[in-house]
Amino acid sequence: MPPKSVLTPQSVDFPQWYQDVLNKAELADNGPVRGTMVIRPYGYALWERIQAEVDARIKQAGGQNVYLPLFIPESYLRKEAEHVKGFSPELAVVTHAGGKQLEEPVVVRPTSETLFGEVMAKWVQSYRDLPLLLNQWANVVRWELRPRMFLRTTEFLWQEGHTAHATEQDAASYALRILHEVYRDFFTQVLAIPVLVGRKTKKERFAGATNTMTCEGMMRDGKALQMATSHELGQTFAKAFNINYTSESGQVQIAWTTSWGSSTRMVGALIMAQGDDNGLRVPPQLAPTQAVVLLVRDEQGAGEKARAIADALAANGVRVRLDADVASSFGRRATKWELQGIPVRIEVGPRDVAAGTVTVARRDTGVKMPVSLDGAAQAVPALLKEIQEAMLAQSSAWLASHIADAATLEEAKEAAQTGFARLPYAALGENGEAELGLQALSVRCLQREDGSVPASESEPGIVAIIGRAY
RNA sequence: CGGGGAGUGGCGCAGCUUGGCAGCGCGCCUGGUUUGGGACCAGGAGGCCCCGGGUUCAAAUCCCGGCUCCCCGACCA
Numbered sequence: 001m002p003p004k005s006v007l008t009p010q011s012v013d014f015p016q017w018y019q020d021v022l023n024k025a026e027l028a029d030n031g032p033v034r035g036t037m038v039i040r041p042y043g044y045a046l047w048e049r050i051q052a053e054v055d056a057r058i059k060q061a062g063g064q065n066v067y068l069p070l071f072i073p074e075s076y077l078r079k080e081a082e083h084v085k086g087f088s089p090e091l092a093v094v095t096h097a098g099g100k101q102l103e104e105p106v107v108v109r110p111t112s113e114t115l116f117g118e119v120m121a122k123w124v125q126s127y128r129d130l131p132l133l134l135n136q137w138a139n140v141v142r143w144e145l146r147p148r149m150f151l152r153t154t155e156f157l158w159q160e161g162h163t164a165h166a167t168e169q170d171a172a173s174y175a176l177r178i179l180h181e182v183y184r185d186f187f188t189q190v191l192a193i194p195v196l197v198g199r200k201t202k203k204e205r206f207a208g209a210t211n212t213m214t215c216e217g218m219m220r221d222g223k224a225l226q227m228a229t230s231h232e233l234g235q236t237f238a239k240a241f242n243i244n245y246t247s248e249s250g251q252v253q254i255a256w257t258t259s260w261g262s263s264t265r266m267v268g269a270l271i272m273a274q275g276d277d278n279g280l281r282v283p284p285q286l287a288p289t290q291a292v293v294l295l296v297r298d299e300q301g302a303g304e305k306a307r308a309i310a311d312a313l314a315a316n317g318v319r320v321r322l323d324a325d326v327a328s329s330f331g332r333r334a335t336k337w338e339l340q341g342i343p344v345r346i347e348v349g350p351r352d353v354a355a356g357t358v359t360v361a362r363r364d365t366g367v368k369m370p371v372s373l374d375g376a377a378q379a380v381p382a383l384l385k386e387i388q389e390a391m392l393a394q395s396s397a398w399l400a401s402h403i404a405d406a407a408t409l410e411e412a413k414e415a416a417q418t419g420f421a422r423l424p425y426a427a428l429g430e431n432g433e434a435e436l437g438l439q440a441l442s443v444r445c446l447q448r449e450d451g452s453v454p455a456s457e458s459e460p461g462i463v464a465i466i467g468r469a470y
Numbered sequence: 471c472g473g474g475g476a477g478u479g480g481c482g483c484a485g486c487u488u489g490g491c492a493g494c495g496c497g498c499c500u501g502g503u504u505u506g507g508g509a510c511c512a513g514g515a516g517g518c519c520c521c522g523g524g525u526u527c528a529a530a531u532c533c534c535g536g537c538u539c540c541c542c543g544a545c546c547a
Binding site: 015023030034086087089090140142144145151152160175177201204206225226227228229261262263264265296297321326327328330331332333334335336338347350351352359422440 | 471481504508510538540541542543546
């Protein structure tokens with residue numbers, strides 16, 4: 001471990017620690033326009049890995065990718081009253097183009113329900129066209145009053161899924177399936193971040209939805225982060241855009257739609273849920289580089305050995321990188337890879353060569369150990385698997401130790417200062433949510449006793465998860 | 471939009487009170503010595519001091535106006 005930290009320790013100033021990581025791990029810079037962000041190569045590499053994993057799961061669930069335009073006629077947004085009401089304050093509107101004022105202003109998409117509504121109405125004619133399962137990877141713009149890099153930026157990258165179904169039941173079960181099989185699975189299996197799945201209260205619901213479901217993760221400062229959402233849109237958009245189909249019996253029916261999304265915010269979640277005082281910790285399943293072979297000094301054939309190990313690792317399917325830049329000092333390079341959270345570091349120097357070993361360092365625990373030179377390439381895949389499991393186990397234990405049961409609103413407020421409080425929903429009371437708001441607390445989601453997603457807000461015996469949120 | 475802070479080499483800052491050669495640390499470039507946890511020595515490059523106006527022999531510094539960014543509160547993935 002370094003003698004002194006390069007970063008502000010988390011315990012001293014968590015937001016500053018976050019800023020330090022962004023800079024030192026070379027993830028992102030501020031853009032010239034307030035709230036915008038320049039994603040640097042390493043930050044983008046993380047995003048590309050996230051995209052690949054999420055995209056594969058969407059395809060597995062039957063989704064097909066499309067691309068719809070950035071610009072939306074302003075009139076489209078007005079077609080759904082709740083929707084436009086919810087988004088109006090943060091719209092970027094183009095009023096001038098081509099050197100003159102536009103007849104009808106055009107909004108830069110804040111989300112694409114309306115455009116998908118228009119398109120689906122065209123594409124859906126018969127019950128045979130349903131379900132229609134679409135997704136797009138795109139940028140969207142929401143004029144944020146208070147931006148934070150990766151967590152809340154004016155422009156961000158995301159995927160938004162939009163589907164149309166013949167029945168309410170089919171729409172509901174698909175929205176739930178996405179929540180579980182795409183999002184929760186990705187968060188736990190790849191990011192090694194356990195999440196609470198649940199239903200949003202009416203107050204926290206997406207503008208225009210009949211039901212919003214969420215994956216809530218806990219960051220290392222005890223605050224909640226909504227990491228993905230899945231919405232049932234009922235027939236509100238279908239009615240507004242005439243997404244109709246002819247049923248098997250020949251009657252014209254209105255479709256039921258859903259939408260669901262996850263964004264570059266997930267990079268922020270990775271940083272804040274897995275990072276430590278030495279920087280980022282990237283789980284092996286996600287890591288663009290899973291192992292770095294670090295040549296200490298090119299003496300006694302260490303350079304050749306290092307290359308041979310890197311080649312052998314690549315042949316074993318490990319995403320590996322060789323750092324033979326001996327013009328830079330060892331400490332500088334070791335610190336760099338540690339800041340970037342590369343899961344495994346294999347140090348090869350003359351001392352190792354003489355002993356017939358290499359030094360293998362785990363980023364998650366910081367433990368270093370000698371491994372025989374010949375066995376190193378074989379041992380790494382198993383080690384990566386072990387690290388992945390250890391990281392999930394660690395974050396799960398941490399989450400569990402930061403959730404407390406509360407019987408009253410007062411108890412919940414107390415418990416939510418350091419983590420999440422579980423309060424019987426019935427004990428929240430009429431003005432409970434408003435009261436929580438005064439202390440910057442909110443109901444993150446509603447769950448059943450067993451942690452599953454309730455079918456409705458009025459289901460008996462459900463609990464409210466209360467916490468501070470980003 | 472309310473409250474607070476700041477704009478000076480790439481980054482972080484000092485200088486401003488009391489006007490007088492534009493500085494420091496880090497980074498960068500060259501050469502050398504180094505290298506097992508952010509190495510050292512020597513040399514070097516790099517500036518519209520946020521913008522506009524004013525005062526003055528002289529403005530980074532004083533005055534007036536504007537812009538931008540950051541932090542804290544109300545809305546949000």
